[in-house]
Amino acid sequence: MIRVTNLKKNFGRLEVLRGISCQVEEQEVVVVIGPSGSGKSTFLRCLNQLEAATEGQIYINGVNITDPRTNINKVREEVGMVFQRFNLFPHKTALQNVALAPIKVKKIPPPQAEEMAMKLLTRVGLEDKAHQYPDKLSGGQQQRVAIARALAMHPKIMLFDEPTSSLDPEMVGEVLEVIRDLAREGMTMVVVTHEMGFAREVGDRVLFMDEGLIVEEGPPQELFSSPKNKRTQAFLSKIL
Amino acid sequence: MDFRWDVILNNLPLLFRGVSLTFQLTVIAVGIGTIIGLVFALMRVSHFRPLVWLAKGYIDFLRGTPLLVQISLVHYAAPQFVSQLLGRQTNWPALISAIIALSLNSGAYIAEIFRGGIQSIERGQMEAARSLGMTYGQAMRYIILPQAFRRSIPPLGNEFIAMLKDSSLVSVIALHELMMAGRVIAGRTFRPLEVYMAVAILYLLMTMTISQFVSYMERRLGKSDQSD
Ligand SMILES: Nc1ncnc2c1ncn2[C@@H]1O[C@H](COP(=O)(O)OP(=O)(O)OP(=O)(O)O)[C@@H](O)[C@H]1O
Numbered sequence A: 001m002i003r004v005t006n007l008k009k010n011f012g013r014l015e016v017l018r019g020i021s022c023q024v025e026e027q028e029v030v031v032v033i034g035p036s037g038s039g040k041s042t043f044l045r046c047l048n049q050l051e052a053a054t055e056g057q058i059y060i061n062g063v064n065i066t067d068p069r070t071n072i073n074k075v076r077e078e079v080g081m082v083f084q085r086f087n088l089f090p091h092k093t094a095l096q097n098v099a100l101a102p103i104k105v106k107k108i109p110p111p112q113a114e115e116m117a118m119k120l121l122t123r124v125g126l127e128d129k130a131h132q133y134p135d136k137l138s139g140g141q142q143q144r145v146a147i148a149r150a151l152a153m154h155p156k157i158m159l160f161d162e163p164t165s166s167l168d169p170e171m172v173g174e175v176l177e178v179i180r181d182l183a184r185e186g187m188t189m190v191v192v193t194h195e196m197g198f199a200r201e202v203g204d205r206v207l208f209m210d211e212g213l214i215v216e217e218g219p220p221q222e223l224f225s226s227p228k229n230k231r232t233q234a235f236l237s238k239i240l
Numbered sequence B: 001m002d003f004r005w006d007v008i009l010n011n012l013p014l015l016f017r018g019v020s021l022t023f024q025l026t027v028i029a030v031g032i033g034t035i036i037g038l039v040f041a042l043m044r045v046s047h048f049r050p051l052v053w054l055a056k057g058y059i060d061f062l063r064g065t066p067l068l069v070q071i072s073l074v075h076y077a078a079p080q081f082v083s084q085l086l087g088r089q090t091n092w093p094a095l096i097s098a099i100i101a102l103s104l105n106s107g108a109y110i111a112e113i114f115r116g117g118i119q120s121i122e123r124g125q126m127e128a129a130r131s132l133g134m135t136y137g138q139a140m141r142y143i144i145l146p147q148a149f150r151r152s153i154p155p156l157g158n159e160f161i162a163m164l165k166d167s168s169l170v171s172v173i174a175l176h177e178l179m180m181a182g183r184v185i186a187g188r189t190f191r192p193l194e195v196y197m198a199v200a201i202l203y204l205l206m207t208m209t210i211s212q213f214v215s216y217m218e219r220r221l222g223k224s225d226q227s228d
């Protein structure tokens, strides 16, 4: 479903990704961990071309998205993204946040789009907040709206960049619960997270990144309990 | 010392006509300037270098040269240029020159206001919009600009007030706005004290009314900060 070959990304002279290759299968949940600054976010953002790759190829469902001739907007309809800082549209209600892209991008008639948006909000447990503006919602609620917003485009893949890192501890659970449900329903996902318990629970595979490379990968039980690489060991001993 | 109220009272109709023209000129200039400003602000924040340079050049020229010179360029220099180009005498009325010069000038200031507004919207908004499959244009139109406009209202109010005062400069091309009305009356009555006091107070009344209106708008939008 996702195939990355020798992906490199430079910011000026800074080499942030130094040759990443990996594959994500349909319905697979891949968790990306690694120290701060190792390039996890950059990697994720390359997967929907919010960052243009410097070198290498990324195929999504067989489409080479690093090819400049590819219509990247079409690809992005299929790849939902959830950000660390939610990035809800503050001038739109929760419902409008969710319904906007289907209306404007997919040209779905507004009543229909809003009905679907309402269903999605119900699914993340926020039907009673549909007409609230984001600044009236808690962090956990905002992030759940953001997930519903991404789902409204019916993506085939979801990317999560530390979806719980800017949440108060008591709100982490409600957001993870939503992501867990998605995993159960078979959504293909790439999740950057520091929640190791969660990674262990929902991850089919864990990638450990350091200094712009995938240093080690494997099933969570293996990678967490008997990491082979020294840097993985050092990282895990610090956070577990 | 005597203050001749009758000088003011007798000339009130003329002064009010001046007020009316000054106000209309300002509304038109800021109205057209808003459209010009939006276009140049979008060019200025685009990622296409030639457009950026063009916008920068326009903005720098109009903000870096005196409005009085710009008015003279439009009213005296441009007709001469066009005449030579077409090979026959060409002219346009002072009103047209005034509208063109003031609109171009306020367009440059408003472009900078909008640019500031657009750039004050955090990057995550554009990224979230693009990640949903919106084009750059859709993201600008539905996500960035509505938020940027709201933040631009206070500085737009200031620009309106500045333009109202600066429009007095078009009196040099003999347009009968408020300043010119004052000059005419003062010349005729030899009572500059009363006349220019009256002119000043009329300008003050206009600018105060507008700033009241702007802060009312701000309060209203501030309360329902998110509503459309
Ligand atoms: N737009 C950018 N311009 C320049 N440098 C950048 C940019 N984005 C990221 N970087 C740099 O790239 C490196 C990797 O950043 P990235 O955000 O991908 O790391 P990360 O693994 O997500 O870290 P964290 O766990 O802190 O989120 C960092 O050194 C960062 O400063």
Ligand SMILES: [Mg+2]
Pocket: A040, A041, A042, A161, A162
């Ligand atoms: Mg990151």
